[in-house]
Amino acid sequence: MLVEEPIYPGKGVSEIKMLSDYFEDIKGTPGDTEVYVLKGEKPGGSILVLGGTHPNEPSGFVSAILLIENAVPEQGTMFVVPRTNNSGFTHDDPQEGSPMRFTIDTPSGERWFRFGSRATNPIHQWPDPDIYVHKSSGQKLSGSETRNINRTYPGRADGSFTEKVSYAITEMIKQENIDITVDLHEASPEYPTINAIVAHEKAMPLASQALINMQIEGINISLEPSPTNLRGLTHRELGDHTDTLALLMETANPSQGRLRGKTDSDLVVNGKDKFYVRAAEHGRLYVPFDEKGHPLSERVARHITGVKEFYTVFGEQNPDKNIDIKGIPNYEDMINHGLGEYLQPR
Numbered sequence: 263m264l265v266e267e268p269i270y271p272g273k274g275v276s277e278i279k280m281l282s283d284y285f286e287d288i289k290g291t292p293g294d295t296e297v298y299v300l301k302g303e304k305p306g307g308s309i310l311v312l313g314g315t316h317p318n319e320p321s322g323f324v325s326a327i328l329l330i331e332n333a334v335p336e337q338g339t340m341f342v343v344p345r346t347n348n349s350g351f352t353h354d355d356p357q358e359g360s361p362m363r364f365t366i367d368t369p370s371g372e373r374w375f376r377f378g379s380r381a382t383n384p385i386h387q388w389p390d391p392d393i394y395v396h397k398s399s400g401q402k403l404s405g406s407e408t409r410n411i412n413r414t415y416p417g418r419a420d421g422s423f424t425e426k427v428s429y430a431i432t433e434m435i436k437q438e439n440i441d442i443t444v445d446l447h448e449a450s451p452e453y454p455t456i457n458a459i460v461a462h463e464k465a466m467p468l469a470s471q472a473l474i475n476m477q478i479e480g481i482n483i484s485l486e487p488s489p490t491n492l493r494g495l496t497h498r499e500l501g502d503h504t505d506t507l508a509l510l511m512e513t514a515n516p517s518q519g520r521l522r523g524k525t526d527s528d529l530v531v532n533g534k535d536k537f538y539v540r541a542a543e544h545g546r547l548y549v550p551f552d553e554k555g556h557p558l559s560e561r562v563a564r565h566i567t568g569v570k571e572f573y574t575v576f577g578e579q580n581p582d583k584n585i586d587i588k589g590i591p592n593y594e595d596m597i598n599h600g601l602g603e604y605l606q607p608r
């Protein structure tokens with residue numbers, strides 16, 4: 263349960279820091295996790311990619327790993343946190359029947375990855391209150407949301423285990439003056455916010471141009487403003503409490519929804535499910551769903567393309583903070599070759 267899958271840093275990785283470098287209190291706890299720094303020779307802007315906010319949404323986690331292993335910045339800096347809620351990877355949700363691991367075939371062998379839970383492991387934070395009160399806004403949510411890191415931002419230095427981890431992320435953004443933050447998620451095909459970008463109001467000019475560029479590339483995606491009355495989320499609180507441009511992306515995860523069939527590694531990776539095909543025929547879903555399903559390669563390709571568009575458009579809008587990164591496959595290549603090509607163990 264505590265064994266981590268190997269990550270093979272590519273030649274673009276200049277340093278591996280720990281989240282506790284920005285907030286010492288979490289050092290040595292299961293909330294501490296690696297921060298991969300990919301720094302180009304030429305100074306420029308900076309972007310942070312958060313994978314694994316919700317460890318039951320594998321496309322964000324796998325996208326983060328793909329960037330660590332392939333991206334080579336020439337100008338500017340990319341920070342990547344693959345396991346934002348590291349504790350959430352150490353368990354899975356009761357009664358969901360999800361696999362504890364999934365595997366991806368690569369030309370040089372099979373790789374395994376953990377499939378975790380939406381929330382912090384209760385052995386690291388317990389008991390849940392009856393009602394979770396988000397400290398800085400007073401928003402009330404059900405008690406279990408106290409372990410959902412994406413309801414705890416900007417976090418608290420003297421707060422719960424989960425609030426301390428989100429506090430460390432906020433501190434990292436402040437201390438490193440990170441220009442753009444992209445939090446990568448998935449949702450079930452029957453959930454309305456899907457195949458979407460959610461943007462803080464300060465990030466809207468950036469997100470709207472990136473959206474147009476993605477649509478030109480043939481990616482069907484929508485843009486939603488971050489609601490001002492939904493508190494504790496990255497796209498709201500990081501935008502309000504730091505200078506970063508805060509964005510979140512969602513893809514369609516067939517291994518997460520209520521209408522799915524047997525949930526195994528095959529469903530996670532290949533994303534084919536006959537029950538979702540039927541649900542789509544009855545107009546019950548918010549994404550198209552046919553026999554081809556929504557494979558992880560497509561979901562990762564969407565996230566990676568979004569990240570690429572965000573920093574490219576940011577450079578166009580802020581020429582003194584240009585970011586130029588080589589080695590990231592484009593959307594077509596990922597769809598045609600699959601994930602294994604870019605996740606070869608080295």
Ligand SMILES: [Zn+2]
Nearest residue numbers: 316319447448
């Ligand atoms: Zn999520």
